[in-house]
Amino acid sequence: MTDLWPVVEPLLARVERPARYTDREWGALHRPEAPYRVALLYPDTYELGMANSALAILYARLNTLEGVAAERVFVPWVDMGAAMREARVPLFTLESCMPVAECDLLGITLPYELTYTNILEALDLSGVPLRAAERSDGDVLVIGGGPCVFNPEPVAEFFDAILIGEGEDAVADIVEAHREAKAAGLSRAEVLERLSSVQGVYVPSLYAPATADVPARPLEGSRAPARVVKRVVQTLSAHATPPCPVVPFMDVIHDRASVEILRGCSRGCRFCQAGMVYRPVRERTPDEIVRDALAQLRCTGHEDVSLTSLSTTDHSRIEEVLRRLSAAVRGTGVALSLPSLRVDAFGVEMARLASSGGKKSGLTFAPEAGTQRLRDVINKNVSEEDLLATVRVAFGAGWRRVKLYFMCGLPTETDDDVRGIGALAWKVLDAAREATPPAQRGGIRIGVSVSVFVPKAVTPFQWEGQLPMEEVRRRQAILRDAMPRKGVDLHWHDAEVSFLEGALARGGRDLSRVIERVWREGGTFDAWTERFSFARWMDAFVAEGLDASALATAPRDPDAALPWDHISAGVDRAYLLSEREAAMGGRTTPDCTFDGCTGCGVCQDLGVDIVLAGGSRG
Amino acid sequence: MADTTFRLRVTYGKTGRLRFLSHLEVTHASERSVRRAGLAYAVTQGFNPRMKVAFGPALPVGTAGLAESYDVWLTRYLPPADALGELRRATPDGLAPIEARYVSEREPSLTAALTLAEYEVVVGGPDAGPDRVRTGLEAVLADGKLTLQHKGTPKVFDLAVFLPKEPTVGEYPGGSMVRMTTRMGASGTLRPEAFISEAIRRTSADGAVTSVTRTGLRPEGES
Ligand code: SF4
Numbered sequence: 001m002t003d004l005w006p007v008v009e010p011l012l013a014r015v016e017r018p019a020r021y022t023d024r025e026w027g028a029l030h031r032p033e034a035p036y037r038v039a040l041l042y043p044d045t046y047e048l049g050m051a052n053s054a055l056a057i058l059y060a061r062l063n064t065l066e067g068v069a070a071e072r073v074f075v076p077w078v079d080m081g082a083a084m085r086e087a088r089v090p091l092f093t094l095e096s097c098m099p100v101a102e103c104d105l106l107g108i109t110l111p112y113e114l115t116y117t118n119i120l121e122a123l124d125l126s127g128v129p130l131r132a133a134e135r136s137d138g139d140v141l142v143i144g145g146g147p148c149v150f151n152p153e154p155v156a157e158f159f160d161a162i163l164i165g166e167g168e169d170a171v172a173d174i175v176e177a178h179r180e181a182k183a184a185g186l187s188r189a190e191v192l193e194r195l196s197s198v199q200g201v202y203v204p205s206l207y208a209p210a211t212a213d214v215p216a217r218p219l220e221g222s223r224a225p226a227r228v229v230k231r232v233v234q235t236l237s238a239h240a241t242p243p244c245p246v247v248p249f250m251d252v253i254h255d256r257a258s259v260e261i262l263r264g265c266s267r268g269c270r271f272c273q274a275g276m277v278y279r280p281v282r283e284r285t286p287d288e289i290v291r292d293a294l295a296q297l298r299c300t301g302h303e304d305v306s307l308t309s310l311s312t313t314d315h316s317r318i319e320e321v322l323r324r325l326s327a328a329v330r331g332t333g334v335a336l337s338l339p340s341l342r343v344d345a346f347g348v349e350m351a352r353l354a355s356s357g358g359k360k361s362g363l364t365f366a367p368e369a370g371t372q373r374l375r376d377v378i379n380k381n382v383s384e385e386d387l388l389a390t391v392r393v394a395f396g397a398g399w400r401r402v403k404l405y406f407m408c409g410l411p412t413e414t415d416d417d418v419r420g421i422g423a424l425a426w427k428v429l430d431a432a433r434e435a436t437p438p439a440q441r442g443g444i445r446i447g448v449s450v451s452v453f454v455p456k457a458v459t460p461f462q463w464e465g466q467l468p469m470e471e472v473r474r475r476q477a478i479l480r481d482a483m484p485r486k487g488v489d490l491h492w493h494d495a496e497v498s499f500l501e502g503a504l505a506r507g508g509r510d511l512s513r514v515i516e517r518v519w520r521e522g523g524t525f526d527a528w529t530e531r532f533s534f535a536r537w538m539d540a541f542v543a544e545g546l547d548a549s550a551l552a553t554a555p556r557d558p559d560a561a562l563p564w565d566h567i568s569a570g571v572d573r574a575y576l577l578s579e580r581e582a583a584m585g586g587r588t589t590p591d592c593t594f595d596g597c598t599g600c601g602v603c604q605d606l607g608v609d610i611v612l613a614g615g616s617r618g
Numbered sequence: 619m620a621d622t623t624f625r626l627r628v629t630y631g632k633t634g635r636l637r638f639l640s641h642l643e644v645t646h647a648s649e650r651s652v653r654r655a656g657l658a659y660a661v662t663q664g665f666n667p668r669m670k671v672a673f674g675p676a677l678p679v680g681t682a683g684l685a686e687s688y689d690v691w692l693t694r695y696l697p698p699a700d701a702l703g704e705l706r707r708a709t710p711d712g713l714a715p716i717e718a719r720y721v722s723e724r725e726p727s728l729t730a731a732l733t734l735a736e737y738e739v740v741v742g743g744p745d746a747g748p749d750r751v752r753t754g755l756e757a758v759l760a761d762g763k764l765t766l767q768h769k770g771t772p773k774v775f776d777l778a779v780f781l782p783k784e785p786t787v788g789e790y791p792g793g794s795m796v797r798m799t800t801r802m803g804a805s806g807t808l809r810p811e812a813f814i815s816e817a818i819r820r821t822s823a824d825g826a827v828t829s830v831t832r833t834g835l836r837p838e839g840e841s
Binding site: 009012013018019022023024025026247249250251297298299300301302303331332333 | 653
C-alpha cells in the first residue's frame with residue numbers, strides 16, 4: 001500500500017482550504033491491516049460529500065466487515081487537481097492516503113446529474129480507464145450507487161456495476177462476491193457475471209442498450225436478470241444510525257448529527273422521484289431514534305441534531321420523539337432541527353416542540369404550486385387555507401421567517417398558475433403581518449424559492465416534456481411581476497441548468513459520449529455556478545450528434561421503450577400510468593400510510609411492508 | 619442555571635497535519651471536544667445559546683502551534699487533571715490538550731493578555747544557510763519598517779513595535795531556523811512567514827519558508 005502523504009503534503013501549502021485533504025478528523029476510521037480496500041468517492045468537494053448521510057452509513061457499514069477497510073475520497077478542487085497533475089500525484093484516499101487505483105473497489109455516489117463530469121475527473125486523476133470496457137483484470141472494480149441510478153444509462157459505460165437501491169445489506173454482498181471471485185482467480189468478465197447475480201446489481205456491459213422500441217435486455221449467453229429490481233432493507237431497525245460518524249473540521253453544509261427517522265414517503269407527489277423510488281415507508285421506533293440521536297451527539301460533540309427523512313412530521317410518533325429529545329438536550333445549547341414541514345398546525349406544533357430547547361430556526365413549507373387546480377394535478381395535498389392557517393400559527397408563535405418552495409413548468413401549468421404563486425405569496429405575507437405584533441413586522445421574511453420542473457424517471461410524469469428555456473424565462477418574468485416587492489425574497493433556478501438536468505436525467509447510453517466530451521473540454525464541478533458552462537454542454541451535444549432539446553422537452557410516447565425500462569424501483573408501470581391519468585383529470589390519490597394501499601406494487605414486488613412505529617398514522 | 623462558573627484554561631497544540639486547519643476550524647473542533655469530553659460547560663444567555671468559550675490569538679492556516687489556549691467556563695468544578703484527561707480522550711491527536719488549569723475571572727481575556735508570540739521558522743533551500751538568511755534579516759531590520767500587501771492594500775509595519783527583540787538565526791538540516799518574537803496588537807499582526815520571505819528575497823537566496831511554528835504565547839513583560 002503506497003503512502004502518498006509525503007508527496008501530497010507539499011501541495012497543501014498552495015491550495016485553498018487544505019483541510020479538505022488532511023484526514024485525521026474525529027471519527028475517521030483507520031484500518032491499515034485490512035486486506036480488502038474500498039474507496040468511497042463522492043463526486044464533488046469534501047464539504048458537499050461530508051454532508052451526505054448515505055455515504056456515512058456505507059462508510060460505517062463497510063468498516064465493520066471483517067478484513068475490509070473503507071476510506072473516503074472526494075474530488076480535489078480545481079487548484080488541487082492542477083497541482084496533483086503537475087506533481088504527478090494520483091487521486092488518493094483520505095485515511096491511508098493511498099492511490100485509489102490500488103484499492104479493490106471504488107464505490108461512487110451518483111447524487112445529481114451535474115456531478116457526472118466529476119466522475120470522469122476522479123477516474124482520470126486515479127489513472128483508471130474511464131470506460132468499463134477498457135479496464136483489465138488488475139484494475140479497481142468501479143461500482144456506482146445513489147439517487148441517480150433509476151436512470152443509470154447516461155453514465156452506465158463508466159461503471160463496472162451499479163447498485164440499484166439501498167446499500168446497507170447490498171454492499172456486504174457485493175464485497176463478499178468480489179472477494180470470493182478474486183480468491184478463485186476469476187477474470188474481470190467472470191467477476192462481473194457473478195456480481196450480476198447479486199440482487200440489485202446492474203452490470204451494464206451485460207446488456208444491449210434500449211432502442212426506440214425495445215428496452216435494454218441481457219446479452220445472449222449472460223445470466224444477468226432481464227430486469228434489475230432495486231434492493232431495500234426490510235426495516236431500519238436492523239441498522240442503527242452510525243453513532244460516531246466522521247466530524248469534519250471544515251464548515252460543511254448540514255454540519256450536525258443526524259438520524260434518519262424514517263425512509264420513504266408515500267404522499268405520492270407526482271413529480272417527486274424520491275417519493276416513488278424510496279418506497280415503502282419504514283419508520284424507526286422512538287426508542288431507536290432517541291438512542292441513536294443521543295449516542296451520535298455524545299460521540300461527535302455536534303451542536304445540532306437533525307431528524308431527517310422525506311417527511312419527518314409524518315412519523316407516526318414524532319410528537320413523543322420530539323418531547324423526549326428536547327427534554328434530553330435542554331440546557332446544553334444543542335438544537336433540534338426538522339427539515340421541510342407538513343403544512344398544517346401540527347407541523348408548526350412539532351417545530352415549536354423542536355425549538356423548545358431554545359433555538360428557533362426558520363420554517364420551510366413546500367406548497368409546490370400556486371393554485372389548487374395544479375396542486376391537485378401534482379397530488380400535493382395542501383390547500384390555501386391550510387397554508388395560511390399554518391402561517392398564522394407560526395407567526396403567532398414567534399416565528400418571523402418562513403421559506404416556501406414552488407415549482408414552475410409543471411404539466412398543465414398556465415400563466416394563471418404562475419401568477420397564483422405570486423398571489424399566494426401576497427396572502428402569506430398578509431397572514432404573517434396579521435399574526436405579528438406591529439412593532440415586530442419589520443422582521444418578517446418570506447423566502448420564495450421556485451425551481452424548474454424536471455421530469456424524472458420512475459414518476460408518473462416521466463413521459464412529460466420539460467418547458468423550453470425561453471418559456472421558462474417568460475414564466476419567470478410573470479412570476480417576478482406577480483410577487484410582492486417588499487418582504488419577499490424570490491429565488492428561482494437557472495433555466496439553463498434545469499434544461500441540462502432534464503436532458504441528462506432521461507437520456508440513454510449515448511449520453512456518455514457527451515459527458516466525456518464536456519469533461520475533455522475542461523468541464524468539472526458543473527454544479528458550481530462559477531464553473532458551469534452551458535455553451536460547453538451544448539457544443540458537446542452538437543458534436544456528438546445528439547439533440548438536447550428533444551431529450552429534455554419532447555414528450556415520450558407511453559408505448560415506446562424508455563432507456564431505464566430494465567431497471568425496476570418496484571413501482572409498477574401500470575401504476576405510474578394510472579397516476580398520470582389521474583393527474584390529467586385533476587384527481588388526487590391518498591397516502592397509503594394513512595388511508596390504505598393504493599396499489600403502487602412496491603410491497604408485493606419486493607416482498608416488503610410499510611413499517612409504522614405507532615401502528616398507524618393519522 | 620448555576621451562578622458560579624469555573625474558568626478553565628486549556629492549553630493545546632496544533633501540530634502535524636492539523637496545522638492546516640484555520641482558526642475557525644480549530645475553534646469549532648475544540649468546542650466539540652468539550653462536548654464529547656462531557657464537561658459541564660456554561661451556555662451564553664440569549665436567543666442563540668452557545669457554549670461559553672473564548673480563544674487566544676488566531677493561528678493562520680498552515681502554521682503549527684505548540685502552546686495555544688482557550689478558556690471554557692464550567693458550571694461544575696472538576697479537578698483540572700480530570701478535565702485534562704477527559705479532553706485528551708475526546709480530541710484528535712493533532713489538537714491534543716497539554717494542560718488545564720483554572721484561572722480567576724479577574725484575569726484579562728487571552729487575546730488581551732497574550733500579546734507576544736514566539737515562533738520558529740524553518741527556511742529550506744540550496745543556499746538558505748544561517749549566514750545568508752541572517753544577512754537578509756539584517757537588511758530588512760535596517761529599514762526599520764516593512765511594507766506588506768494585505769488584501770491588495772499596502773500595510774506598513776514599524777519593526778521596532780512589531781519585533782520586540784531581534785530574531786536569531788541558527789543551523790537547521792537543509793537550511794536554517796529563525797527564532798523570533800512578534801508583538802500583536804490593535805494595529806495588526808506581522809506574519810513571520812511574510813517577514814522571513816522578505817528577508818530571503820533581499821539576499822536573492824534560493825530558499826523558502828518551509829514551516830512556521832508558534833512555540834509560545836506570553837504577556838508583555840514576562841520572559
Ligand atoms: S404497495 Fe401499497 S402499501 Fe406498499 S408502498 Fe405501494 S401503495 Fe403503499
